Amino acid sequence: MTTASAPGKVILFGEHAVVSGITALGGAINLRAKVTVKDRPGCLLIRTDDLVLRGFSFDLSSGQLSSPQAANATRYIAAVVREFDARNIQVEVESDLPLAAGLGSSAAVVVAAVTALSRHQGQELSDKEIAATSYRLEKEVQHGLASPTDTALATFGGYLSVSKEISALDLLPIEIVVGWTGVPHDTKYEVEKVQALRRDHPDLVDPIFQAIGTISERAVSLIREQKTADLGQMMNINHGLLEALGVSSRELSELVYAARGAGGALGAKLTGAGGGGCMIALPGLGRTEALMTAIRQARGVSFRVNVGSEGVRMERDP
Ligand code: PMV
Numbered sequence: 001m002t003t004a005s006a007p008g009k010v011i012l013f014g015e016h017a018v019v020s021g022i023t024a025l026g027g028a029i030n031l032r033a034k035v036t037v038k039d040r041p042g043c044l045l046i047r048t049d050d051l052v053l054r055g056f057s058f059d060l061s062s063g064q065l066s067s068p069q070a071a072n073a074t075r076y077i078a079a080v081v082r083e084f085d086a087r088n089i090q091v092e093v094e095s096d097l098p099l100a101a102g103l104g105s106s107a108a109v110v111v112a113a114v115t116a117l118s119r120h121q122g123q124e125l126s127d128k129e130i131a132a133t134s135y136r137l138e139k140e141v142q143h144g145l146a147s148p149t150d151t152a153l154a155t156f157g158g159y160l161s162v163s164k165e166i167s168a169l170d171l172l173p174i175e176i177v178v179g180w181t182g183v184p185h186d187t188k189y190e191v192e193k194v195q196a197l198r199r200d201h202p203d204l205v206d207p208i209f210q211a212i213g214t215i216s217e218r219a220v221s222l223i224r225e226q227k228t229a230d231l232g233q234m235m236n237i238n239h240g241l242l243e244a245l246g247v248s249s250r251e252l253s254e255l256v257y258a259a260r261g262a263g264g265a266l267g268a269k270l271t272g273a274g275g276g277g278c279m280i281a282l283p284g285l286g287r288t289e290a291l292m293t294a295i296r297q298a299r300g301v302s303f304r305v306n307v308g309s310e311g312v313r314m315e316r317d318p
Helices: 070-083 105-120 127-141 148-156 187-200 202-224 228-244 250-260 288-297
Strands: 002-013 024-039 044-049 056-059 089-095 159-162 166-169 174-180 267-271 278-282 301-307 313-315
Touching: 002 105, 002 148, 002 202, 002 228, 002 267, 002 278, 002 301, 024 105, 024 148, 024 202, 044 070, 070 089, 070 105, 070 127, 089 105, 105 127, 105 148, 105 313, 127 148, 148 159, 148 166, 159 202, 174 250, 174 288, 187 202, 202 228, 228 250, 228 267, 228 278, 250 267, 250 278, 250 288, 288 301
Parallel strands: 044 089
Antiparallel strands: 002 024, 002 313, 024 089, 024 159, 024 301, 044 056, 159 166, 174 278, 174 301, 267 278
C-alpha cells in the first residue's frame, strides 16, 4: 500500500492579470487530497470520498460507475493510471477540497496520484518530474486549459510568484479564512470573458492589469514584513479591480462584505477565476472564529487555512 498527499491552493493576488503575463502570487494550503494505491489482483478500481461526492466507485476494467458524476471526478485518476500503465490495483482518493471551487482540487489529486503510483511501481521521481507530468496530465484532461500554477503549488508547496515564469518565494505561512459560495465556477468562461473585455477596451483593462501586478509585487514584502493591515488593504483593492473586470458575483460579494463587516477582516477578496467558487479573508488579531461565523451567516462554507503549506509528501501507512 502506498499513500501520498498534496495540498490545494489559493491565489492571493493577480488572478486574470496573470493570463496576460502580469505577476500573480499563490500559496499552497493545508487542505489536502490523499491518494492510496493498493495491490488488488485482477482489478482496477478507483474510490473517492471528497467533500462533494461521497463514496462512489468506478471500475476502470468494467467501466462500471456508481454515479454519473463519478465520470468527472475519476477522469484525472484514470489519466494517471493510464500514464503509468498500472494494473491490478485499487486507487482510493480522499480530499478535503471542494470541487470546482478554485482551490486546486484536481491538481492536488493528480499530483498525489502521480507520486503514489510512481512510488508504488518503485520509481523515484524528482519533484520537478512530478510537477511536469502532473501538469501535462491535468492539461490533457482539461483539454489544454490548465495553468501550471496549481500543479506546481501542489508539488512544491509554499508560495509561488507566477508571471511568464514560476518562481518559489521564501515566506512564512499566514493564516487566512476561505469562504466557499457553494456555486461551482467555470475558469474557462471567466478567463474568456475578461480577455474579451480586454480586446474591446485595452485602454481600460491594461491599466487595471498593471495595478493588479503592482499589488502582487507589493504583497510579497508586506507578507515578509508581516504588515497585515496593509496586506488586507491590498486584498480590498484587488477585489475592487476584479469587480471592475466583471468576475465577482452576488454570492462572492456577500461573503466579502460579511467578512469585512461582522467578520472584522483586515481585507477580503475573491480568489481564482470568480463567478462562483471561493473568497479569502485575512482575520484581524484573535478574530478568526468571528470571521468564520460571519461567512457562515452569509451562507458560505468557511475553512481556516494556512497559506504556505507543505507540498506533496508520502504518508505513512496507518
Ligand atoms: O479558478 P482557478 O483557481 O483555477 O484560477 C484561475 C486563475 C486565472 O488567473 C483566472 C486563470 C489562470 O490560468 O491563471
